[in-house]
Amino acid sequence: MTTSRSGAVQAPQGSQPWLHQEGREIQPFDSVRQFPLGLTHDARLYSCQRLNQILADTQILYALYKKHHWLMRGATFYQLHLLLDKHAGEQIKLIDEIAERIQTLGGIAVGDPRHVAEITRIPRPPNGCEEVPAMLSRLLEAHEMILIDAHDAATRTMELGDDGTNDFIVSDLIRTNELQAWFLAEHLVDTPLVRA
Numbered sequence: 001m002t003t004s005r006s007g008a009v010q011a012p013q014g015s016q017p018w019l020h021q022e023g024r025e026i027q028p029f030d031s032v033r034q035f036p037l038g039l040t041h042d043a044r045l046y047s048c049q050r051l052n053q054i055l056a057d058t059q060i061l062y063a064l065y066k067k068h069h070w071l072m073r074g075a076t077f078y079q080l081h082l083l084l085d086k087h088a089g090e091q092i093k094l095i096d097e098i099a100e101r102i103q104t105l106g107g108i109a110v111g112d113p114r115h116v117a118e119i120t121r122i123p124r125p126p127n128g129c130e131e132v133p134a135m136l137s138r139l140l141e142a143h144e145m146i147l148i149d150a151h152d153a154a155t156r157t158m159e160l161g162d163d164g165t166n167d168f169i170v171s172d173l174i175r176t177n178e179l180q181a182w183f184l185a186e187h188l189v190d191t192p193l194v195r196a
């Protein structure tokens, strides 16, 4: 048996994996590598910063959707239980696309949930259960925070020449959040169920 510089233990021959390895950080968060994309370093760094804010907020929105999917109750339990899970699934797709856009630009996507919690601006819900309309209202407000940020980020990234980020934010992020906000908002209309 031999020991590597980092203390990992390896068998001298055969197929024994190197285990318990440790390494140094090779790219800090909030930096971008030089990629040949026809975009300046500053434009790519700016896009990554804006996208990481949206990524952190979207990860929290996804978590809120799952929390409320689980805690849902009442007469509309079934449809809301299913709807919130559908929205969660669409948000998790966006999370991957935002993160991979950041990586495409040479940056580092925020991934660890404890790091996400440090970055997000979406208010933390109670650990327990709120009334159903309050849950839906909380989700709507999270959508609007993301949408306000996304509209501004779309404009600013386009001004810096990052058309790909602008297109993603407008075509995928904004449209998905707008549609989900509509579906939630319709559940907060106080309309008679049987008699007009």
Ligand SMILES: [Fe+2]
Residues within 6 Å of the ligand: 069, 085
């Ligand atoms: Fe579920």
